[in-house]
Amino acid sequence: MISRQLSFDLPVRAALGREDFFVSPANAMSVVLIESWANWAGNKLALIGPRGAGKTHLAHVWAATSGARIMPACDLEGADIPALAQGPIAIEDVPGIARNRAAEEALFHLHNLVLAEGHSLLLTADRPAMLWGLGLPDLSSRMQGTQAVTLDQPDDRLLAAVVMKLFADRQLSPSPETITYLVTRMDRSFAAAHDLVAALDRESLAQKRPVTRALAAEVMGQRELPDLLDNSGQ
Template identity: 35%
Template sequence: MTGQGIGPQIPLALRYPPDQRFDSFIRPPEGALALLDELIARPGAEWIYLAGASRTGKTHLALALCAAAEQHGRRAAYLPMAAAAGRVREALDALEGHDVVALDGLEAIAGEREDEVALFDFHNRARAAGLNVLYTARGIPSGIGLVLPDLRSRLQQCMRIMLDPLDDDGRREVLRDRAQRRGLVLDDAALDWLLTRTDRDLGALVALLDKLDRASLAAQRRITVPFLRSVL
């Protein structure tokens, strides 16, 4: 693996968002966080393939893994595969020297043979070098359109964690947790109003909470149903 740069637009290193942590992930699958902790702490631990539909928390856990790894004194790298599409080999070569790597969104390069070959080569070199790797994708290896059989085979050997979409109670927990971390108070009436009158997509709801946080600070008002009506 060579240490060539890949340009500033691919964020191999970033300040991991403070609300993207293991302790802020709502309703993880049983045993999932323990497996991720082991991936951080033990060189040679079982690699993990994290699968789930859009907005089920894959990126949250990938970023949390990297943040936790660095807290343990291990050098971590997060790579969104959509940003590396078309030049995956160059992007992966830049990961030399890291201990823990999270490759987020494999479906972004599915069907691009050169990118798939580059990922296959990286997988083999990373195994030999003793790296710990987390993959994420919107489906299982055989279901995301990969054209390289050897790559599918390698990915299928990883420990698999499946993420399911949250129901309304889960969305309510996420919003309440994110609000508390911002010092906001969202009562049940405000939560119910948001969940019944706005986009139910979790990512959109969290983005909306950021907007409400700014509006609440500017107006010096609590987030109540009348305030929500006036803002939204």
């Protein structure tokens, strides 16, 4: 008898509106700067934070407000730079093009043209500009001279909000008790939240079970005393 069903990698639709972004002390300054983008020093901003911190989400919030385009840095090589410079633009994961001479030169020219046209430039990365490893000195100096703001690792309230949003993006709705169980036991990082929610989604599908505290305990490799579980497994 087959006890586990086949699971499929269905697309996860992330909610990327401003109303979907939870503000806490860990990201409040980033939100303020994104919302006051017309006042950026030199018309540019570097948004720094670990994987899953909300950089892409805030880039979409900014794009919805400013009319900006969003492009991965790795797609700049061979792109029509003059056309891209005709409006505000967000370039994601800049460290990903380190030592790619063609992509670095493209970003260098885009940087200069966007600002010359009076538009704004948003850059995202997982570490400060001095650690991006860019090989083009002129580009590196311009990136290091860019105003930057950091998304810090989450506090309890933000981590709970992130976990709930990640579940909602997957059309899952665990109980508040399950969220609390996860937040008090998981590694305290955005990356851990993404990985844990994905693992619970996979197991929920495979075992044909809802995401409960009992399933969370199994996935996290922990065991609960029987009297801690109610009849619903929550």
